[in-house]
Amino acid sequence: MFFYTSIAIVGNFNPAIFQPQWFDRFKILPAQDIQYVESRKPETHEFKLGGGSVFFTKNPILSVSPSNAILNFEGFKIESSRDRFICSTTTSDNISKIEDVICKTFMMLSHTPIISVGFNFEGHYLFDKKSEILLNDLFGNQPKKFDSCFGSDYLVSGTIIYRDGETVTTVEIKPSNHTEGGIFFHTNINFNLSDKSTDSCCSIIKDKFRGSREMSIKYLLDLFGKPAKISYENEGINE
């Protein structure tokens, strides 16, 4: 249903340790995934400069430095900076994998202070009605000032935020940049951890991730109905 799903963790991390060998050593990932990132050739672009050439690497498959780590596995991705760790996928097949990878990683790094954990679900959808009609219906009753400022041909989009205890849910709805006449729907569910422990982080992922995904689907269906087409699903597009 969603073309992009991610689990993002905010805390203090040491990106330099997130080498493929580290994931292999503790068998957080199987050998074929490690081999994939270690053996794939990144997309390089050659620019002639004087008598020689300069090569630029685009979308590195594997890049680990003291400040950043990027590991583009087949079907999912791990990114880490000093204050953020994100595991994302663009295919529904890998949803349980990203759950497991994060839990295993932070079970092994049990002394990592974690401030919050968030789930992101994004998709571009086409419905029977055009996005202008749907969005204007949803965010209806615009003040007449809108007409005087923007005429009659404008789009309204919006962000809905609500808080439930330590949980903050943000739903962003706007016209899609990728799909003509479509809607971009993004749900972020953020859990603040009062004890900053990895145990709490892992139990939230295990207890709430699937439910949050189902809740996000419910929001989408309740607000707009069943989409006629889900764009970019399983196409591996990663924004």
Place this chain on the structure above:
Amino acid sequence: MNSTGHSKDEARTFDMLDSSNVIDHAFFSDENTNTPFVKSTYSSISQKEQIKWPFMNPALNLRETIREWWKGIVLSINAQENSFVSELIDLRGNRSIVEFDSAFITEDKGPIDNFIDIGDEFAYYVVTRHTKMAPETVSKIEFSSPHIWQASDDKKAEKFIDTYFKGDPDFND
């Protein structure tokens, strides 16, 4: 030809790339034509300039299925029976108490408390390796730091001391 046995052009291409991960095809093709390179799809680049990224180690060329995975914590060590008791936590948070023999962590015959301590953490996993032969299922314990000191580490340490502290008085003196 230069000192490494390659032409100036080849050496220049290799120097220009200046990375251990970027290997000029011509550089290796002379030495080992059977090296399982990843085939390049860059047809616009001439043969000499083709970049092979990087060669794949056949030893790694296998597929695995992770059957089970636990995080373990050493609770107690039984030095007499050379075994230890640990708590295992699976990904669903289920906890179990398991006793392991010392053979699980080291082939050395020494007392087990030389290698581990109470509170040490480890990953215990069961994987099935799909090889060209029949698939094999193996389990392994992998301790996180501190590193488990093995008999081979004694030899490494002796060699290190001989190299860098030759002539210094022995620590035990």
